[in-house]
Amino acid sequence: MFLHVVMMQLDNQVDGSFFEQVQAFVERVKSECDGLIMFHFGQNEADRAGGYQYVTSAIFVDAAAHDSYQISPAHTAMKAFMTPHIKDVVAYDGNVSDGLLITEVFTNSNVL
Structure with a gap:
């Protein structure tokens, strides 16, 4: 499996309609x-x-699925909509063990 996490600092121009549109994306x-x-x-x-x-x-079945997502029309449209409001961003992408998310993260409090 492949894990993709993007943390964002948004500007103060975002409002309820912004978040409604993000949810639609x-x-x-x-x-x-x-x-x-x-x-x-x-x-x-x-x-x-x-x-x-x-x-x-996001969790993908593999890195190839993540790569396809990155260039998909849905993701590129979401990114184009959000980018003007993103002040800073930090991302993590990486392969994770298939069992890690289910058996370790949710059952082993030492992981968190």
Whole structure:
């Protein structure tokens, strides 16, 4: 599996309609991108977030599915809509063990 996490600092021009449109893009990504296991956009609730208030997280079956997502019309449209409002971004991309997410992260409190 392949994990993709993007943490964002957004400008103060975003409002409810911005987030409604982002959610519409989330649904579009879910319906159009093959090899997607999970896709989510939401508020970063960590008190150690360092100003990165929002996050997109995704799990793909493999790196190739992630690469296809990156150039998909759904992702490029979402990115074009959001980019003018992104002040800073930090991303993580990497392969993870198939069992890690289910058996270790959710059952082993030492992982978090």
